[in-house]
Amino acid sequence: MIAADEGQGKSDATGSPAETAFARQELRLISALVVLLAIGLFLALPFVLSIGSVVFLPLVAGLMVTIILSPLADKLASWGLPNSLASILALLLMFAVLGLALTAVITPAISLYDRVPAMFAQVRDHFSDLRLAFAWVDQLNEQIAEMSGDKGNEVTLANPSMLEQLAFATPTVLLETLLTFLLAFFMIEARIRLRRRLLLDRAEVGSSLKAARALRDVQDRVAAYIITVGLINTGVGVVTALGAWALGLEAPIMWGGLAMLLNFVPYVGPLAMMVLLGLFGLGTADSVFVGMIPAAAYLALHTVEANVITPSILGARFTMNPVMILLALSYFGWIWGVVGALLSVPILLTLTALVDHLGRPNFIGFLFGEPLFGDHGPKLGVPDEIKT
Numbered sequence: 001m002i003a004a005d006e007g008q009g010k011s012d013a014t015g016s017p018a019e020t021a022f023a024r025q026e027l028r029l030i031s032a033l034v035v036l037l038a039i040g041l042f043l044a045l046p047f048v049l050s051i052g053s054v055v056f057l058p059l060v061a062g063l064m065v066t067i068i069l070s071p072l073a074d075k076l077a078s079w080g081l082p083n084s085l086a087s088i089l090a091l092l093l094m095f096a097v098l099g100l101a102l103t104a105v106i107t108p109a110i111s112l113y114d115r116v117p118a119m120f121a122q123v124r125d126h127f128s129d130l131r132l133a134f135a136w137v138d139q140l141n142e143q144i145a146e147m148s149g150d151k152g153n154e155v156t157l158a159n160p161s162m163l164e165q166l167a168f169a170t171p172t173v174l175l176e177t178l179l180t181f182l183l184a185f186f187m188i189e190a191r192i193r194l195r196r197r198l199l200l201d202r203a204e205v206g207s208s209l210k211a212a213r214a215l216r217d218v219q220d221r222v223a224a225y226i227i228t229v230g231l232i233n234t235g236v237g238v239v240t241a242l243g244a245w246a247l248g249l250e251a252p253i254m255w256g257g258l259a260m261l262l263n264f265v266p267y268v269g270p271l272a273m274m275v276l277l278g279l280f281g282l283g284t285a286d287s288v289f290v291g292m293i294p295a296a297a298y299l300a301l302h303t304v305e306a307n308v309i310t311p312s313i314l315g316a317r318f319t320m321n322p323v324m325i326l327l328a329l330s331y332f333g334w335i336w337g338v339v340g341a342l343l344s345v346p347i348l349l350t351l352t353a354l355v356d357h358l359g360r361p362n363f364i365g366f367l368f369g370e371p372l373f374g375d376h377g378p379k380l381g382v383p384d385e386i387k388t
Contacts (some may be wrong), residue, residue, distance in 0.1 A: 035361075046335045057336050058176050062183030064346045067222045069094060070186070070191050087188040091181065101257050108251030119283025214357035222349045227312060233263040236305055243297055249280070259298070264306075265341050268323050268333075270302045324348060 049056045069090040076086035187194075197211050241256025249255060258276065262269035278295035285291035328348040333338035355361075 013336070046331070049335045052298065053336060054172065054176060054179075057339065058179035058183055060347070061176075061180045061339065061343060062187060063179065064222070064343055064350070065091075065094070065184040066187040066191065067219055067350065068226050068346070069188055069220055069223075071223045073188050073191065083192065084189055085186055090188060091185055091245065095181075101261060104253050104257035105261065108254035112251060112254075119280065210357060214354060217357065218350055218353040221353050222346050225314070225349055226346065229264065229310075232305065232310055232313060233260045235309075236260060236263050236301065239301060240298060243301070244294065247294055249294060250284075263302075264345075266329060266345060268341065270298075270306075274298055274302075320345075320348065 072093070073083075073086045073090040076089055077083055086288055193217065195330035198215060216366070237256040237260030241252045243250035244255040255277070259273055262273045264274075274295045277298050281291035281294045282288065283291075285293075325345065325348065328344040329341055332344040332347060334340070336343070
C-alpha cells in the first residue's frame, strides 16, 4: 500500500505523458505568438517613432545621455557636490566638449565656404577628363537609345532651397535639443531615487538582484564603451590633423575634428570622411593621383584603427556582430536620420546588456522545435547596490 501511494505521488508530480505533451504544445504556441508580436512590433515601430519624433527622439536621446553621464554625476556627487549641481555640471561638461569639437570643424569650414564653387569646378574638370577617356560608353548609350526609339518625357520637380529647408528644420531642432537637455537633466538628477525604487520595490529578492545587475551592467557597459571609443576617436582626429598638416591641406584642425566626429558612426562615418577628403583633394590638386592621396592615407589609418587598435583596446566585452551594427545603423538612421545613426550603437549596447540579463531568445533553435527561451540565465550574485 505504501509503495502504491509513493508511485501515485510520483505520477502526480511528474504528470502523465499526455499532459506533458499538451503543456509543451501550449508553451510553443505562446512562444510563437510572442515571436509574431515581436516581428509586428519591429516592423511597426519605425513609423510610430518617425511620426512622433518630436517626443520619442528627445526621450531616447535623453535616456542614452543619462546612461552615459550617470557615472560622472555619481563621481561629482561623491566629492561632496549636491546632486542637482553634479547633474547640471555633467551635462554642461558634455555640451562643452561637443561645442569645442563643433567649433573646431565649423569655424574653418566657414572660411573655406567662398572657395567651394572653385573647388567644385576643378572637380568637374577632373571628371570631364575621365569622361573623355570613356567617351565610347556614352556613344554606346546613345546608339542604344536611338535603336529603342523611346526618349521618354522628363519631369522636373521644384525642390525647396537649402535656406528654406534650414528655416523649416531649425525650430524642430531647437525644440528637440531643449527637450533632450531637460529630460536628461531630470533623469540624471532623479537617478538615485529611480535606482532605489527599481531595486527595493520588487516582491522577491531574486528580482531585485537581477534588476541591480542589469542596471549596473547597462550603465557600465554603455558608459565605458562611449568613453573608450571617444578616446580612440580623439586619437584618430589628432593623427588625421597631423597628416593633413603634413600633406599641406588647409584647416588641418577641421579635418581632425571631422575625423573624430564621423568615426562615432560605424562604417558610414569613415566612408563619408574618405569621400570628403577625396573631393577636397580633387578640388585643390592639379592631378587625380595627387588629389586622392589624402583619402588613401585616411583609408590606411582607418584600416589600422578598425582592425588592430580598436579590437585590442575594447576586447571581447564590447565585441558586437557587424551585421547587428549595420542593422541598427540603418534601422535608427532610417527613423531619425543622422541623430538616429549616432544613437544606434548605444541603443544596441543597451538592448544587448538587457537581453543578456533577461534571457536571450533562441530564434534559430525555435524553428527546429527547441524552446524559445532556454535555461541559460546569468548567475546571480549580490551586487554592490544591494550590499550598500
